[in-house]
Amino acid sequence: PVSAPGPAGGHHGHDFDLVVVGAGPGGYAAAFRAADLGLNVALVERWPTLGGVCLNVGCIPSKALLHAARVIDEAHAAADFGVHFGAPRIDVPRLRDWKDGIVGRMTRSLTTLAKQRKVAVIHGTAKFTGPHELAIDDGAGNRRVSFDRCIIAVGSESVRLPGLPDDPRIIDSTAALELDVPERLLVIGGGIIGLEMATVYDALGTKVSVVELTDGLMPGCDRDLVRPLQKRIAGRYDRILLGTRVAAVEPTADGLQVRFEGAQAVEPQVYGKVLVAVGRAPNGGRIEAGAAGVQVTERGFIPVDKQMRTSVPHIFAIGDVVGQPMLAHKATHEGKVAAEAAAGLKSFFDARVIPSVAYTDPEIAWVGLTETEARVGGVAFEKATFPWSASGRSQALGRSEGFTKLLFDPQSHRVVG
């Protein structure tokens, strides 16, 4: 929008027109879009590679391992139609390298894309020192970078459970992706991330248990949609304990001894590893946002308007740090909106619905109004379900346990979920 860079590189006397903090799917999308729109952009990232949680320790490595899990399970299931493969020999280091190779290719290509667009990549941890300035610490020292506009895309991190001992056998999703495969694994938290990792470890031969505080798996998803998954894993996993919490974890030489409390509590059990997957917390409280005047909630979320502007109009925020749903495609779309708004375009986040997918086996995907939300909110709807046992395609795949559910507006017959 402006003709030539100012003396300091940006168009308004600052080092950059736009600095994006955090190079996840929100941040890199924003930086690339802004550069395409002619802004002079820097992308700041504390990790050695670009791509954020999603590419490095989230979506992509988990989906690579879930693919391997699917192949293992399908090879086994093929016996049902007379094709026998024998037991798999799993070369864990090779599987790990294959996953890391995929991540490496994806993150390296982001570096190339940044170069092609002349986005300056600055490695280091950024903190605000004023409304137009950041201090970036790269371990060797602090560098000051000034900006005309800024996009905060610092994402989120795994929530830790208070009261657990400090033990390397208690892991989060990042460590779980490293595939140090135990004989018995306890997953604390029956949400999407916990159940996806459970799917991987189950396929690799681990005896998996899941403990979930609420009375159902995958909170937020309609109960009938969860049922086919629950049925399958109930037959495969060691235990699924609902309405139950972990009361204590005690490290012993043989493993972690876990004590349970609640509706389905069992006697103490010993596990080789305990995966804590109880949710993710935003990183908004770690960037001295106050120094720029940016409002942050007590929990670390940064409130934004429909253009992704924070309480300070020239500073935007996107992705996990602005709230639920914490999903990569939401972050990317918000990044595009913020970059366009920062470049002066009239872009708004006006997505009507955001799809969610759990890449478990079976998968569960939903979008729009859920039946649970409709009932809670008193929204009138009509429902149609189609059992996949009636689908030739599903029968041919040997997987007829699922179903499709559509919710309609009773007046307009428009699909609403």
Ligand code: FAD
């Ligand atoms: P992030 O990806 O969290 O990136 C933030 C970046 O900011 C990081 O690189 C971080 O190092 C950097 N940063 C933070 N603070 C600073 C600072 N002060 N200075 C400099 N840099 C900083 N979502 C899906 O849609 N589909 C999936 O299948 C899926 N699977 C997942 C599986 C797992 C195991 C996990 C953990 C998450 C998964 N997610 C998935 C969620 C998805 O990863 C996030 O929603 C997404 O990464 C959020 O993007 P973001 O840009 O907001 O932040």
